[in-house]
Amino acid sequence: MGDASTEHSHGHHMDPAVEYSSSKLGMWLFLGTEILLFGGLFAAYAIFRAKYPEMFFEQHVELNKKMGAVNTCILIFSSLTMAMGVSAIQRGKQKVTAILILITILCGLGFGVVKYFEYSAKFHHHIYPDTSIFFSLYFLMTGLHMLHVFIGLTILSVLFVLTLKGKFTAKYSTPVEVGGLYWHLVDLIWIYLFPLLYLIG
Amino acid sequence: MVMTAITVYVSYINFGMLNIVIALVIASIKASIVALYFMHLKLEDSITWVFALFPLLLLALLIGMTITDTFTRTIVP
Numbered sequence: 270m271g272d273a274s275t276e277h278s279h280g281h282h283m284d285p286a287v288e289y290s291s292s293k294l295g296m297w298l299f300l301g302t303e304i305l306l307f308g309g310l311f312a313a314y315a316i317f318r319a320k321y322p323e324m325f326f327e328q329h330v331e332l333n334k335k336m337g338a339v340n341t342c343i344l345i346f347s348s349l350t351m352a353m354g355v356s357a358i359q360r361g362k363q364k365v366t367a368i369l370i371l372i373t374i375l376c377g378l379g380f381g382v383v384k385y386f387e388y389s390a391k392f393h394h395h396i397y398p399d400t401s402i403f404f405s406l407y408f409l410m411t412g413l414h415m416l417h418v419f420i421g422l423t424i425l426s427v428l429f430v431l432t433l434k435g436k437f438t439a440k441y442s443t444p445v446e447v448g449g450l451y452w453h454l455v456d457l458i459w460i461y462l463f464p465l466l467y468l469i470g
Numbered sequence: 471m472v473m474t475a476i477t478v479y480v481s482y483i484n485f486g487m488l489n490i491v492i493a494l495v496i497a498s499i500k501a502s503i504v505a506l507y508f509m510h511l512k513l514e515d516s517i518t519w520v521f522a523l524f525p526l527l528l529l530a531l532l533i534g535m536t537i538t539d540t541f542t543r544t545i546v547p
Contacts, residue, residue, distance in 0.1 A: 290515075297518055301525030308529045312536045319537065334478060341474045345500070352508035453509045460500045464477055464493035 337467035347376030361439030
């Protein structure tokens with residue numbers, strides 16, 4: 270016991286199964302903190318919407334429902350391709366995984382392009398974050414979300430390159446899975462932002 | 471995506487206060503599908519479920535408590 274444990278005391282040679290499950294668990298924990306980061310904004314949204322329902326209703330009309338809906342579809346589709354990428358690498362199909370991650374990245378970029386047009390349309394109509402509480406929340410919530418999209422795209426690009434280099438196999442797919450979890454969170458947040466901001470009845 | 475179409479469609483009909491409830495229910499169904507199947511939560515062990523659900527409890531506390539606080543305050547003259 271003595272020799273083996275000193276040799277392994279640096280933690281570089283953890284049991285692969287333990288490493289795998291604790292990596293994922295760690296990611297879930299982080300995702301929990303992410304939900305609470307957005308939670309503060311959701312709480313602010315709830316209060317101001319309850320206080321000023323007319324203002325929220327009048328101003329949400331300025332938002333482009335079609336663009337919002339298109340972006341929702343793009344993100345859900347990208348979540349699907351990411352999930353397919355994860356199952357592909359679990360079966361050891363590196364090329365398929367690389368293609369699926371690439372599609373996911375392209376969808377993420379597409380989301381960014383649509384959002385860029387939305388933001389510039391708002392600025393064109395002289396709508397800025399200081400226009401009203403509604404638009405403050407709109408820019409802050411979608412902006413923080415957009416930041417997550419960019420971080421997600423960075424992670425996905427790294428995963429794409431490493432997959433092409435053949436770093437991941439059926440036996441070692443942890444980074445792809447953990448990166449995938451992050452990308453799904455980006456989708457999850459948007460699933461709530463879309464109806465709350467764009468679809469005020 | 472079908473769900474998204476339904477939400478957008480439903481948002482044009484006026485149910486009064488029900489609209490927000492319907493929108494959030496549809497969003498939650500979508501979110502559950504993403505979590506259960508895309509994120510493989512369905513296949514995860516119970517500790518992962520705790521890690522996934524506990525933040526939602528905290529979120530409910532955060533929003534619930536802030537709302538009850540804000541709307542039960544009486545302004546002292």
